[in-house]
Amino acid sequence: MKFAIVGTRGIPARYGGFETFAEELSTRLVARGHEVTVYCRAKHDAPSYHGVQLVYLPTIAHKYTDTIAHTFFSTLHVLTCRYNAVLYCNAANAIFTWMPRALGMPVALNVDGLERNRKKWNKVAKAWYLISEKLATWMPNWIVTDAKAIEDYYRERYNRASTMIPYGAELGPVATDAVLGKLGLTHRGYFLFVSRMEPENNGLLVREAFERVQGNVKLALIGDAPYAAEYIAKVRDTQDPRIVIPGAIYGAGYHELGSHCFAYIQATEVGGTHPALIEAMGRGALTLYLDTIENREVAGGAGFAFTHETLADVMQRVLAMPETERDEWRTKAMQRVRERYSWDAVTDAYEKLLTGLATKK
Numbered sequence: 001m002k003f004a005i006v007g008t009r010g011i012p013a014r015y016g017g018f019e020t021f022a023e024e025l026s027t028r029l030v031a032r033g034h035e036v037t038v039y040c041r042a043k044h045d046a047p048s049y050h051g052v053q054l055v056y057l058p059t060i061a062h063k064y065t066d067t068i069a070h071t072f073f074s075t076l077h078v079l080t081c082r083y084n085a086v087l088y089c090n091a092a093n094a095i096f097t098w099m100p101r102a103l104g105m106p107v108a109l110n111v112d113g114l115e116r117n118r119k120k121w122n123k124v125a126k127a128w129y130l131i132s133e134k135l136a137t138w139m140p141n142w143i144v145t146d147a148k149a150i151e152d153y154y155r156e157r158y159n160r161a162s163t164m165i166p167y168g169a170e171l172g173p174v175a176t177d178a179v180l181g182k183l184g185l186t187h188r189g190y191f192l193f194v195s196r197m198e199p200e201n202n203g204l205l206v207r208e209a210f211e212r213v214q215g216n217v218k219l220a221l222i223g224d225a226p227y228a229a230e231y232i233a234k235v236r237d238t239q240d241p242r243i244v245i246p247g248a249i250y251g252a253g254y255h256e257l258g259s260h261c262f263a264y265i266q267a268t269e270v271g272g273t274h275p276a277l278i279e280a281m282g283r284g285a286l287t288l289y290l291d292t293i294e295n296r297e298v299a300g301g302a303g304f305a306f307t308h309e310t311l312a313d314v315m316q317r318v319l320a321m322p323e324t325e326r327d328e329w330r331t332k333a334m335q336r337v338r339e340r341y342s343w344d345a346v347t348d349a350y351e352k353l354l355t356g357l358a359t360k361k
Helices: 017-031 068-077 093-096 098-102 123-136 150-158 176-185 204-208 229-237 253-262 275-280 292-299 311-320 323-340 344-358
Strands: 004-008 033-042 052-056 086-089 109-110 142-145 190-194 217-224 243-247 264-268 289-291 302-304
Touching: 004 017, 017 033, 017 052, 017 086, 017 123, 017 275, 017 344, 033 068, 068 093, 068 098, 068 264, 086 093, 086 344, 093 098, 093 109, 098 109, 109 344, 123 150, 142 150, 142 344, 150 292, 176 253, 190 204, 190 253, 190 275, 190 311, 204 217, 204 229, 204 264, 204 311, 217 253, 243 323, 264 275, 264 311, 275 289, 275 292, 292 302, 292 323, 302 311
Parallel strands: 004 033, 004 086, 033 052, 086 109, 109 142, 190 217, 190 264, 217 243, 264 289, 289 302
Antiparallel strands: none
16 A cells, blocks of 8 residues: 655654654554655655665744644645555644545554643644644544553543554664774763753753762763754753763664663653663663653663652662672563564564554545
8 A cells, every 4th residue: 555654753763762653663564564654844865765765855944833834734645645554743733634535545644642731832833733643533534643551541531542652662772882982982971861952851951960960971862953052051051071962863773872871860850751761771771761741651660760859879779789680670661572572573563553444544
């Protein structure tokens, strides 16, 4: 069948969770014999990527217009095609989902988390996300949620059923470690934080907590954000020589960092399932996570919860553990991902959903 994925920045993944999701899902669907098109903002050096067709369209590059402007232009292009089903990402794009549907193309919408709770949005943007939540309940054919907490939210607030499909991750560490030498890091010698550098992801909290931790272990803060220069400057404002802040790292380097870290810190407090958390656990990282419903759901008892006030204490605690005990927790994390978050299982679920919508139209 012919599918399209709309609403991300595109592939290859060079930004966040939705982009990683789009890459992993689209390439696997192509391997299963489907034709898949991903709509992109940043231009790749080829019109396709591992068999996935790439369509590049313009946007209005501003924090408040980037996503919806590109999705609008993408939707106009979708209307000229005949896809069997279209997958939109991000609840903010709900307003466009009726358009392909009106032309007989069934639409599923992955609503992500509760974006209106992010600190970066002003009142108008938060209102837009609230309106979009309501539009998501009837404009697309079907809703996809990525965490049980979000599934429960849509059912309880809007009386709307959804299909819960989590993100996936690869299993096992990678053997290479080239990026470590470039950053001055060593195997099991650093805490790792990976996220967009935005306030609700708490990079500053992690940095300040680590500065109170005793020992020679380092902290690698990995990530960037296009519209958060002021916050990123605050995160970078440290005199601690143990802290490394290189910006965003993708591809092999990202996989190496997750594979060789002493422990991974998930500090996000807004959103559904966070791919970086699942990916770190899949690599076998000792996992520390901010105690939210969504993070707790993913960790499933295979990591250490912390609050804003207790992060430094939890970091010091895992440093003091015997290595054999830490390895037991690393094995638990990997087993959790093996049981619940394989990319093949995620692809199975989306393939079933999209083909089901296509055959019911």
